[in-house]
Amino acid sequence: MSTDPFSQRPEAVGDPPQHYGSPLAEQRELAAGAAIVDLSDRDVVTVTGPDRLTWLDSLLSQSLARLAPGESAEALLLDPSGRIEYAVRVVDDGETTWLLMDAGTGAGMASFLDRMRFMLRVEVADRSAEFATIGSLGAPVEGVTWHDPWAAVVAGGHQYATVAEHPGVGWTYSETLVPRAGLAALADRPAAGILALEALRIAAWRPRAATELDATAIPHEFDWMRSAVHLEKGCYRGQETVAKVHNLGHPPRRLVLLHLDGSDNIAISAGDEVRSGETVVGRVTAAATHYELGPIALAVVRRATDPAATLTVVGSEGAVAATQEVIVPTDAGAEADVPRIPRLGAVRRNG
Structure with missing residues (x-):
């Protein structure tokens, strides 16, 4: 039996609760700032010590060296090829840097950081068993x-x-x-389930590691350069790929919002194929029913997929027509105005 006080509510479905019986009404309450969301399955890692911020700055995609107490940031840990391994929500309280992580990712992040300490004055700890996460779109509850x-x-x-x-x-x-x-002291507060938060997140085009990422994901595909990448900071792992794709190339895929035809009430889920005609062009990463927009989804599709094309999402119960709302354009990238260099030995002709 769960010890989570939110999951012990009679109307709660799931642990943490996916909803409390009225997902659409919960969305309205959450969007209005009147409800909180139990995210107690998420992980928490801390870094302490005088070198913590400059050390994290050298490893992650965001500029963190001068992060002020109370200031928030988002950063990505990339592999040497520029693929995303972890997405990290960062806040420092002046003594401790708190890394908020999706469920199941904290231990791996802590293990990586612990291996990278070398002789620096830092200490890494997985604090997931001590702290729970509460989400809100209004005034937050008291705490870091x-x-x-x-x-x-x-x-x-x-x-x-x-x-x-x-x-x-x-x-x-x-x-x-x-x-x-x-947590028990918060259990009588108005609450919304995770389904309500997901619907609002999807409508905001907000990428999340637990849903959007796969083994080949790079930041450009999700417009994650907007919040999690500093293009002018010093070296970090994967920086070369980030700069190359942004300045000279294009991401191979792009994130889109899909407006789904809900007339047949066919359920769409993460992992469902997205097709243009008979060709599979991508996959759904997250789907929900929004209280105003109706059935919507985020999907990752091939970059060259025609933005004007009507797509089809194939779920376990059947196929659903979908129209795109462009998040990452087909021409994203190639931002540098680099002059073309003549081929070696080429002869320039006048006139």
Whole structure:
């Protein structure tokens, strides 16, 4: 039996709760800032010691060396080829840097960091058993709080989306860490389930490691340069690929929002194929029913997929027509204005 006080509510479904009986009503409450979300399955890693920020700055994609107490950031740990291994939500309290992680990723991140300490004055600890995460789109509960930077392009970042007003502008999301022993004191607060949070996240075009990432994912494909990558900072693992794709190339895939035809009530799930005609062009990463937009999904598709094409999502119950809302454009990347160099030995002709 779960010891999570939110899961012990009579109307709760899931652990942590996916919903409390009314997912759409819970969305409205959450969007209005009147509800909190139990995210107690998520992980927490801490880094302490005087070298913690400069050390993390050297490893991660975001500029963290001058992170002020209480300031929030987002960063990615990339492999040497520039593929995303971990997405990290970062906040420092002046003595400890808190790394908020998706469920099941904290131990791996802590293990990697511990191997990279060398002679630096840092200590790494997995604190997932001590602290639980509470999500909110209103005033956060009391505790160490990470405020999502997705609402605007961060310093040193870059946005590929070309819309007049990005839907992330209204994304006021935050996560607060509370001692697990203190969860019971919050259990009588108005609460929304994870399904409500996911629907609002999808509508805000907000990527998440647990849903959008696979073994080949790079930041450019998700417009993650907007919040998690500093293009002018010093060296870090995977930086060469980040710079090369951004300045000279194009990401092989791109994130899209899909508006799904809900007339037949066919369920769509993460992993379902996205097709253009008979050709598989991508996969759904997350799907939900939004209280205003109806059935929606995030999907990763081939970069060259025609943005105007009507796509088909093939679920276990049948096929659903889908229209795209472009997040990452087909021409994303190649931002550097690099002059063409004549081939060696080429003769320039006048006239």
